Amino acid sequence: MNPPPEHGGRLRAAVRKWGMPPERWLDLSTGINPRSWPVPAIPEDVWRRLPEPDDSLDTCIRQWFGAPGSAACVPVAGSQAAIKALPRLRSPCQVGVPSPGYEEHGHCWLSAGHKVRGITGEQLVAEDESWLDELDVLVLINPNNPTGQFIEPHRLLSWHDRLQRRGGWIIVDEAFMDATPEFSVGFATGQPGLVVMRSLGKFFGLAGLRAGAVSGDPDIVGPLDGVLGPWSVSGPARYIMSQVLVDHQWRAATAERLHSESRRLSECLSRHGLDGSTGTALFRYVRHSRAGDIAAGLARQGILVRELAKPAALRFGLPGSEPEWTRFDQALYLSDVY
Numbered sequence: 001m002n003p004p005p006e007h008g009g010r011l012r013a014a015v016r017k018w019g020m021p022p023e024r025w026l027d028l029s030t031g032i033n034p035r036s037w038p039v040p041a042i043p044e045d046v047w048r049r050l051p052e053p054d055d056s057l058d059t060c061i062r063q064w065f066g067a068p069g070s071a072a073c074v075p076v077a078g079s080q081a082a083i084k085a086l087p088r089l090r091s092p093c094q095v096g097v098p099s100p101g102y103e104e105h106g107h108c109w110l111s112a113g114h115k116v117r118g119i120t121g122e123q124l125v126a127e128d129e130s131w132l133d134e135l136d137v138l139v140l141i142n143p144n145n146p147t148g149q150f151i152e153p154h155r156l157l158s159w160h161d162r163l164q165r166r167g168g169w170i171i172v173d174e175a176f177m178d179a180t181p182e183f184s185v186g187f188a189t190g191q192p193g194l195v196v197m198r199s200l201g202k203f204f205g206l207a208g209l210r211a212g213a214v215s216g217d218p219d220i221v222g223p224l225d226g227v228l229g230p231w232s233v234s235g236p237a238r239y240i241m242s243q244v245l246v247d248h249q250w251r252a253a254t255a256e257r258l259h260s261e262s263r264r265l266s267e268c269l270s271r272h273g274l275d276g277s278t279g280t281a282l283f284r285y286v287r288h289s290r291a292g293d294i295a296a297g298l299a300r301q302g303i304l305v306r307e308l309a310k311p312a313a314l315r316f317g318l319p320g321s322e323p324e325w326t327r328f329d330q331a332l333y334l335s336d337v338y
């Protein structure tokens with residue numbers, strides 16, 4: 001059995017479960033920036049014409065990743081499209097995925113007939129790296145969702161070296177990297193067996209657009225593009241992507257703001273007994289044996305957070321306005337935290 005993973009952001013399900021109308025909910029169950037990049041009007045011909053692959057998007061993506069000329073870069077309809085398609089590019093093999101981590105990776109490799117094992121956060125920092133020698137493909141989420149764990153680029157690239165000597169791959173999911181681009185390994189994506197994916201859904205707050213990109217070994221990214229087929233990213237998504245990726249001012253200001261809000265969220269959680277949170281600029285993660293009770297206590301007040309099992313934990317996204325911060329703070333007083 002390989003049931004599809006659950007995700008945050010399922011507001012309609014919460015509305016049904018708790019009998020509260022959608023407009024009364026504060027949804028903190030995802031790591032999506034609540035103040036997204038302001039999307040401009042889209043020219044009419046972008047809607048009318050078929051997307052053309054030789055527009056300026058390739059250059060924008062290459063700069064976003066800091067990718068060398070030897071890397072292949074392709075836009076994808078959300079990094080999820082690449083997560084689903086990559087396992088189809090290898091015959092059955094041994095794959096390591098972060099545990100806990102965004103569960104679609106393990107699910108998709110397993111569904112494509114591979115053997116999948118979880119790699120824990122402790123293994124990723126241990127001196128003993130012998131677990132690597134049992135893998136053909138290592139998927140890393142950097143920084144990890146939900147724990148926020150970072151892997152230093154030089155460590156990641158040394159693992160890549162070790163795997164590549166046996167024809168192995170490293171796939172790096174950088175969906176949450178945009179507030180900390182100094183940790184990206186996009187600059188190394190010309191190397192054989194290395195693939196990196198990024199998303200417009202998190203930092204840019206454009207999850208509904210379904211847009212992201214992949215950069216990496218042309219022998220992997222070329223076939224990936226072939227599997228995804230022509231026009232897999234819509235013209236409007238390509239247009240928005242090519243605008244947002246050159247808005248360097250918005251990116252710099254947003255990174256600064258998100259870091260400060262993440263600190264504020266961590267302090268707010270600590271004040272209510274949820275200390276020791278880890279995370280990224282876009283969310284905080286707290287392990288707690290009574291995670292389910294706390295999530296239910298907040299849901300009764302119309303606040304949706306992500307409850308995680310194995311280990312029991314909660315993930316909190318950022319409130320988007322002062323009234324939302326106040327509401328969250330007050331709800332924590334009344335929920336079942338203590």
Ligand SMILES: Cc1ncc(COP(=O)(O)O)c(C=O)c1O
Nearest residue numbers: 078079080102145175199201212
């Ligand atoms: C770590 C991680 N990677 C990838 C994705 C997929 O995002 P998208 O398909 O919107 O790019 C998600 C979505 O939650 C995620 O958490």
